[in-house]
Amino acid sequence: MCKVIAIANQKGGVGKTTTAGNLGIGLAGKGKKVLLIDADPQGSLTLSLGYSNPDSMEYTFADVLASVITKIEYDPFEGILHHPEGVDLMPGNIELSGIESTLVTVLVSREQIFKKYISRLRDRYDYIIIDCMPSLGMLTVNAFTAADSIIVPVQAAYLSQKGFEQFITTVENIMDINPGLYVEGILMTMVDDRTLNARKVIKEIEKDYGTRFSIFETVIPFSVRAAEISALGKSIFSHDPNGKVSRAYESLTEEVLAHEQN
Ligand SMILES: Nc1ncnc2c1ncn2[C@@H]1O[C@H](COP(=O)(O)OP(=O)(O)OP(=O)(O)O)[C@@H](O)[C@H]1O
Ligand SMILES: [Mg+2]
DSSP states (O other): OOEEEEEOOSSTTSSHHHHHHHHHHHHHHTTOOEEEEEEOTTOHHHHHTTOSOGGGOSSOHHHHHHHHHHTOOOOTTTTOEEOTTSOEEEOOOTHHHHHHHHHHHOOSOGGGHHHHHHHTTGGGOSEEEEEEOSSOSHHHHHHHHHOSEEEEEEOGGGGGSHHHHHHHHHHHHHTTTOTTOEEEEEEEEEEOTTTSOHHHHHHHHHHHHTTTSOEEEEEEEOOHHHHHGGGTTSOHHHHSTTSHHHHHHHHHHHHHHHHTTO
């Protein structure tokens, strides 16, 4: 059984890409077959896994999507890269922004394009993790339509903002076409436990949202060690194996694995 998880929040810089990469590598470390899909025209996930120039890559996610849109026959495994830490990656780059514009003009089933591609990969992987861009445009809507669940990285202040309600409304709308979709968990990221009374904020969030959505027990602490990895092309597990962020992503991995039993 393959599980497709979209990592999403329309707010930028909340730790989506860092979570996609490290959760993916965490799951691969537990023996799972994992494919990461970079669905962001910024190509940050591709970059952070060590592919230093996504925009000059010959074959990327945008090419696959173009084939699906135009109904050209394609090999679903073409272009998939193998990272030394055990995950596969379908890279993404700036060409995805062209796809985003094209999708708007597609008349029928334009939200199903990712799903058509992913359905051809499901029997090869245990987890397919999609790193979404910071917006609720067609690429993100496609990711939600293809996904079984969504993980929402957030910084504490965000939940009290309008943006979060808008996000939830979008998810609820997608449920009309993808009824099984659910929020796997809200993930608190970049928590600075020295300055912020983080625990108090998290308690408040649990009070406000805990009945509607799951909130991961795991909290990802703020650490410069985590900020360093995107330039190094490796995970926090190999960069700082004994550090607090490494332990946190390990614990997030365990939580996600525990959901398999439910
Ligand atoms: N736990 C952490 N501690 C400190 N810095 C972090 C942590 N997690 C991520 N960062 C840094 O914060 C920045 C934003 O993280 P990231 O790219 O994962 O967010 P994002 O939500 O994917 O951003 P975007 O919306 O642009 O796609 C990056 O520079 C990253 O290295
Ligand atoms: Mg990102």
